[in-house]
Amino acid sequence: MEYSEACLILQQLPFRDVKPGLERISHLLSGVGDPQRSIPVIHIAGTNGKGSIAAMLAMILQCAGYRVGLYTSPELVDIRERIQVDSEWISKEDLATCMAELAPIITAAEEKPTIFEALTAMSFLYFSRRRVEIIVLEVGLGGRFDATNIAAPLLTILTNTERDHLEILGGSVEAIAWEQAGIAACGVPFLIGDLSPQIEEIVSRECSRVGALLTPTIDVIAERKEFDWRRAVYNLGWKDFHRLVDIPLLGGYQQKNLRIVGKSIEILREQGLLLPDSAILRGLSSVHWPGRFEVVHHSPYIVIDGAHNVAGAQALAVDVLRYSEHFLHGKQRYLIFGVLNDKEVEEMCRVLFPLFNKVILTVPQSERAAPLDRLIAAAISLTVPYTATDSVAAALHLGTNLLTTENLLVVGGSLTTVGEARRLYVT
The missing domain is CATH 3.40.1190.10 (Mur-like, catalytic domain)
Structure with missing residues (x-):
């Protein structure tokens, strides 16, 4: 075979x-x-x-x-x-x-x-x-x-x-x-x-x-x-x-x-x-365990984290704030977010979106992916600056264009989103 x-x-x-x-x-x-x-x-x-x-x-x-x-x-x-x-x-x-x-x-x-x-x-x-x-x-x-x-x-x-x-x-x-x-x-x-x-x-x-x-x-x-x-x-x-x-x-x-x-x-x-x-x-x-607050690029910093539920989003939020306090000193933070539709999407958005200067909403390659209109509605309700695109690759392009030295770009929301990002950045 x-x-x-x-x-x-x-x-x-x-x-x-x-x-x-x-x-x-x-x-x-x-x-x-x-x-x-x-x-x-x-x-x-x-x-x-x-x-x-x-x-x-x-x-x-x-x-x-x-x-x-x-x-x-x-x-x-x-x-x-x-x-x-x-x-x-x-x-x-x-x-x-x-x-x-x-x-x-x-x-x-x-x-x-x-x-x-x-x-x-x-x-x-x-x-x-x-x-x-x-x-x-x-x-x-x-x-x-x-x-x-x-x-x-x-x-x-x-x-x-x-x-x-x-x-x-x-x-x-x-x-x-x-x-x-x-x-x-x-x-x-x-x-x-x-x-x-x-x-x-x-x-x-x-x-x-x-x-x-x-x-x-x-x-x-x-x-x-x-x-x-x-x-x-x-x-x-x-x-x-x-x-x-x-x-x-x-x-x-x-x-x-x-x-x-x-x-x-x-x-x-x-x-x-x-x-x-x-x-x-x-x-x-x-030990090596990719996709869990993994830094795939330094200066500017790009972090991928497979936070795929509310508890994971809360843990990611703590780390974003901790690393920002110690190393970023007021620099800009951006989030690329793609999530599966069967998750508690709005609550995950509520936990993460307010921590970032801008969020880039996207759709991972999965039949279970949350549609952009659901994510856009969440961003609007939270009054968070956002842009939206229907592919992780396009989101990464938009995100990296926003970065300057010492800024932070986080990719998260699902392991599917993180997997696509890691494939592009690492392999």
Whole structure:
């Protein structure tokens, strides 16, 4: 099978509109020998922060000498980003080979799997073929009925619970929390980030029901000491680790993510994994996770951030203000904004638009993209200077023409928008 044929099979599968459940992924994996049963998994759910935490843990494990599989979603530029072994994307040839094994099962199935389910099955098959020793696995959506919830974890993580995908996950943060807590497993530590008391109660009940070990991060210290446009330095500490760590992930929200990473390392060490301090330091200093307050150009500064929900927009707003206060000293700020229509668009606009001297409204290449007239209406209601264009490339052209040295241009609103921008700027 050729790579193009494999991609065509994926493109013909349903995106999401199917009955929730694990039957389709179970059928796919049983047809190729259930490869997910042979590899231990770190399983990560949550509204935001999953990818950053997954990337940090994977790099630390890799620096400790383990062969590590990393499965994340969505991609920014290339679908092969989702499936990595030791920081290398699955090759086109290997993707095609895996699809050749899965294709007969997909064809014969009464109910076709989704794209995500097929890619999840492919990842387990590929990781098994590559003999990875541990998988860091990011939940695609929710958790309970997510295709990733098919493996046997040695650690489960819930980063946070915020409003997102309400139309799919039940219409409230409480319903979202119940879905996310569905990855809890009997006898397995269930590590939680900062949760509200009502959300923690929901999670605690689910952990008690299945016999999971609810584990908070309150005893981990992560204090940001320094930051610039390239790196941040944190004082990171827990029971048997107290060091200054240097990371190239700039967003202030990485402070909470680092606490989860620190507690994860403590648990994994207790489980017998050999993770020396040197691997932690090297892993954190070399981690790469694009599209999250990523500076793709200096002087003038161009930042891309995949803030794709209200909580993400709020975190981006904090960073824009913090970096402006420390480095821009009253210089102009511009925003390129393209968002998906099923998000809380007006609230995201309310959070972000007033921080900028001008916003450039655009439409990413997605059937789910919010139309320009909705964004224009939001800008008018907020009395924010704006211009609008129907492509990210055109928006980037307009934005860069506004810049002078030391000004700031931010691209955000969705990972699709950021992916298009990154493709143009970086590749």
